[in-house]
Amino acid sequence: MMEETTGIRQSPPSSAKPTPAEFTGKQGPPIQEFLAMIMWLGTLHFVMFSVMASFLFLPFLKSLMVLLILVVLVIIPLNENNKWGLAFARHIYKNAAGYFPARVYVEDIKAFSPDQAYVFGYEPHSVWPLGAGILLDLAHYFPITKIKILASSAMFYTPIMRHFWTWLGVSSVNRTNFLSLLKSGCSCIVIPGGVQEAFHMKPDYEVAFVKARRGFIRLAMETNSPVVPVFAFGQSYVYKWWKPRGKFFLKLSRVMKFVPIVYWGTFWSFIPFRRPILMVVGKPIHFKKNSSPSTEEVSEVHRQYVEALQNLFDRHKARAGYPDLELQIM
Numbered sequence: 349m350m351e352e353t354t355g356i357r358q359s360p361p362s363s364a365k366p367t368p369a370e371f372t373g374k375q376g377p378p379i380q381e382f383l384a385m386i387m388w389l390g391t392l393h394f395v396m397f398s399v400m401a402s403f404l405f406l407p408f409l410k411s412l413m414v415l416l417i418l419v420v421l422v423i424i425p426l427n428e429n430n431k432w433g434l435a436f437a438r439h440i441y442k443n444a445a446g447y448f449p450a451r452v453y454v455e456d457i458k459a460f461s462p463d464q465a466y467v468f469g470y471e472p473h474s475v476w477p478l479g480a481g482i483l484l485d486l487a488h489y490f491p492i493t494k495i496k497i498l499a500s501s502a503m504f505y506t507p508i509m510r511h512f513w514t515w516l517g518v519s520s521v522n523r524t525n526f527l528s529l530l531k532s533g534c535s536c537i538v539i540p541g542g543v544q545e546a547f548h549m550k551p552d553y554e555v556a557f558v559k560a561r562r563g564f565i566r567l568a569m570e571t572n573s574p575v576v577p578v579f580a581f582g583q584s585y586v587y588k589w590w591k592p593r594g595k596f597f598l599k600l601s602r603v604m605k606f607v608p609i610v611y612w613g614t615f616w617s618f619i620p621f622r623r624p625i626l627m628v629v630g631k632p633i634h635f636k637k638n639s640s641p642s643t644e645e646v647s648e649v650h651r652q653y654v655e656a657l658q659n660l661f662d663r664h665k666a667r668a669g670y671p672d673l674e675l676q677i678m
Contacts, residue, residue: 375446469657496536543607576632578660
């Protein structure tokens, strides 16, 4: 999607050494980038504002009409191939990579095959895992022909957002859908830490809540889809935030499938600050296909992923401009 906005630097090919590659988003007109960010990240706020404004400023029956329209938008079938929706997605990603700007550094571009599905274990979640969308858009350079981002099912019960995010390549993270995508040859970007990771965020630290997250490893093994460690530096600094603490709010977050967090960016809005984001992509972790892997086998591959994620972080934190940053794996 990003031929016009992305520069590529790739080292000379070699049969003995890894072949790293770097993809760099190019900045465009600031107003155009700003409007793209509003369309990308403003849907949830638009829905909330519409509901509140309708009850505050409209007669009761008209406010109910607004709610009815929103309910209808929740049940309208999704069409991921809508040409206008896909054009919208191309416009968003085209401008998002240049807004921060964002870079993707792949340690070995030749380690990826267009005939293989991969499970990208993307960390951290942060307030929003914004880099995951940019990574999805750039994946065709790997080359990967089909790829989706897996997100909380709660997003697909939110009017307007469910349509926008579908066009942006986001799909529900439930097991059935995850398995179906991998079996069809579609790679998936999954954020293992999910809601709980956002709850455990700390200022001046990066947190990866992955020690107990083995489900994505099991599905990868069942479908023979290599697991790829990915870490996004700088993503945790594009917003300032405040979140409640305590077991009650943790349980509430699990039930709602999102953290009740207050966050703000540019002009105290939902538009993120312009902070560089560097996503580093490690080498795929291969294993033998096993339709019924044992707990021990899953744990071994999971150990390899956690170790690879930590090593990836340590190797590239200086490159990203955070030489003293620490990663806490929970």
